[in-house]
Amino acid sequence: MTLGDLIFILCFLGTIVACGRIVWKLAHGRAADAKRSAAWLTVFLALYFAVLVMVSLVTPAKVVPIGEPQCFDEWCIAVLGVEKPAAIGGVRAKGVFWIVTVGVSNRGGGRRQRETGAFAYLVDGYGHRFDPSPEGQAAVKREGAAGPPLTAFVEPGSSFASRLVFDIPSSVRELAFVKATGWFPVAFIIGDPGSLLHRRTIVHLS
Numbered sequence: 001m002t003l004g005d006l007i008f009i010l011c012f013l014g015t016i017v018a019c020g021r022i023v024w025k026l027a028h029g030r031a032a033d034a035k036r037s038a039a040w041l042t043v044f045l046a047l048y049f050a051v052l053v054m055v056s057l058v059t060p061a062k063v064v065p066i067g068e069p070q071c072f073d074e075w076c077i078a079v080l081g082v083e084k085p086a087a088i089g090g091v092r093a094k095g096v097f098w099i100v101t102v103g104v105s106n107r108g109g110g111r112r113q114r115e116t117g118a119f120a121y122l123v124d125g126y127g128h129r130f131d132p133s134p135e136g137q138a139a140v141k142r143e144g145a146a147g148p149p150l151t152a153f154v155e156p157g158s159s160f161a162s163r164l165v166f167d168i169p170s171s172v173r174e175l176a177f178v179k180a181t182g183w184f185p186v187a188f189i190i191g192d193p194g195s196l197l198h199r200r201t202i203v204h205l206s
Contacts (some may be wrong), residue, residue, distance in 0.1 A: 001073065004191040011048055012185070015041065025131050052190050053197055061199035070201060072178060074108030075115050077150070079177050079203045080161065087164065088139035095169040097136055098122065100177055100205065104150060105159035117182030118150040123202070125174040135166030150179075176202040 003116040018041045025034035069076040083099040086092070102120065106113045122130040140146045140163055154160060168175065178200045186194035193201045 002189075002191065004189045004195075008185060008189045011044075015045070048190075049196075052188065052195060055190050056172050056195050056198035059191070059198060062193065062201040064201060064203050066203060066205070069103075069105065071107065072115065073113075074106055075113045075154070076107055077118070077179050078103045078105075079205070082205050088136060089143045091135060091139040093136065093167045095167055095172075097133070098166045098168050098175065098205070099136075099140065100103070100164045100166065102150065102162045102164060102177075103159055104148075104152075104154050104155050104162060106154040109156050112153045113127045114151055114153045115181060118179065119148065119181070120164055120177060120204045122175045122205070123178055123200075124167070124172050124176075128172075130166050130168055130175075133165050133167035136167055139176055140165050173206060175205045177205055178202055 021036050022034045022041070025037065043119065064070055066079050066081070069078040080101045080103045082101070084101065085097055085129070088097060118131070124130070137146065145163055150162055152160065156187050180200070181194055186192045187196050189195055192198065
């Protein structure tokens with residue numbers, strides 16, 4: 001757990017308590033007190049979001065080399081390699097297939113781990129985003145080479161490889177891999193790569 005995680009948890013719980021007190025005051029006819037409490041809560045949340053955005057804007061993008069894991073608590077992910085086959089099981093790309101092999105591991109020794117909302121995409125030098133190709137992913141799955149999805153459980157001290165297929169226009173040369181997750185709660189955690197306006201951590205593939 002990072003410092004940003006801890007701050008978010010404390011602030012989130014404090015906000016719930018504050019909202020509960022405001023409702024209680026309103027229910028007991030203490031409208032003036034409720035209004036003052038709501039004003040203080042608004043100021044607090046505004047300061048929190050100001051710090052969140054400021055940290056996001058001043059933090060440079062982190063670049064991770066191929067093979068180096070990115071760890072989130074005990075769950076880790078690493079780009080292991082890239083292939084560009086002409087076709088997958090007879091299926092041809094509209095542009096060029098990029099197959100990214102990703103390793104998912106559990107560095108803990110206690111229990112199996114998973115990151116429920118984990119997903120990945122590629123970005124080019126202009127910031128254009130490319131999501132996995134449904135046709136390419138189905139083809140590599142039929143070949144028995146897809147591996148488990150990123151969201152699958154991984155046992156303590158073990159790992160698995162997942163292959164993600166992207167159909168990239170042939171004119172694109174510069175690509176980077178981005179691991180992402182659902183917007184809540186990471187979008188509101190100060191300093192998290194997935195927080196609001198934060199530059200994403202990338203792995204250069206070319």
